[in-house]
């Protein structure tokens with residue numbers, strides 16, 4: 001999916017977080033969104049996902065040459081972010097069943113295969129509220145990786161992951177890059193994006 005960010009700006013109260021942000025994301029490319037703490041990386045991801053509105057400017061989404069209507073955009077996007085809550089009252093199996101009732105699973109995958117791939121097969125009937133923070137993070141990431149989507153937004157993807165989890169994440173991104181998904185990784189850690197992204201978007205350039 002191509003995403004065109006046009007004169008995008010966001011303000012909270014009187015503070016402009018970023019301004020005059022113009023950028024074209026190309027289909028199938030991977031982008032790192034960098035900048036110091038508080039520079040607006042998460043805010044921009046949430047605006048691109050449709051979760052927040054910009055204070056100015058607009059975004060155009062184009063899939064296979066056709067503009068996607070705003071009300072349908074969410075069907076093309078998956079996002080993993082610390083701001084996103086999992087449904088704590090569900091077991092893992094219930095959570096995955098619920099999610100994949102509304103979104104299509106990536107081709108070649110089943111719910112069992114997703115559980116296996118995110119190293120959570122033995123937690124099938126465990127309640128999410130009893131997951132460790134790393135297990136929750138793997139589940140959030142798995143929901144983004146294994147949902148059929150054309151734009152994958154990852155915010156601080158390895159937070160709470162141990163070394164094994166970080167390697168698991170890197171392997172999943174390698175796989176994702178073989179699809180035509182556009183990937184945007186907001187990060188403060190170079191091992192989350194260095195191998196995957198040749199394009200860097202530096203939020204500090206859009207500060208004022």
Ligand SMILES: Nc1ncnc2c1ncn2[C@@H]1O[C@H](COP(=O)(O)OP(=O)(O)OP(=O)(O)O)[C@@H](O)[C@H]1O
Nearest residue numbers: 012013017035036037038039040041042043044188
């Ligand atoms: N709901 C809100 N109300 C007011 N200010 C907000 C709100 N959400 C975010 N901000 C402010 O917007 C700025 C950008 O925050 P954001 O979380 O997007 O930065 P970030 O680059 O992702 O930071 P980090 O690297 O620490 O995760 C910060 O100054 C933050 O305090």
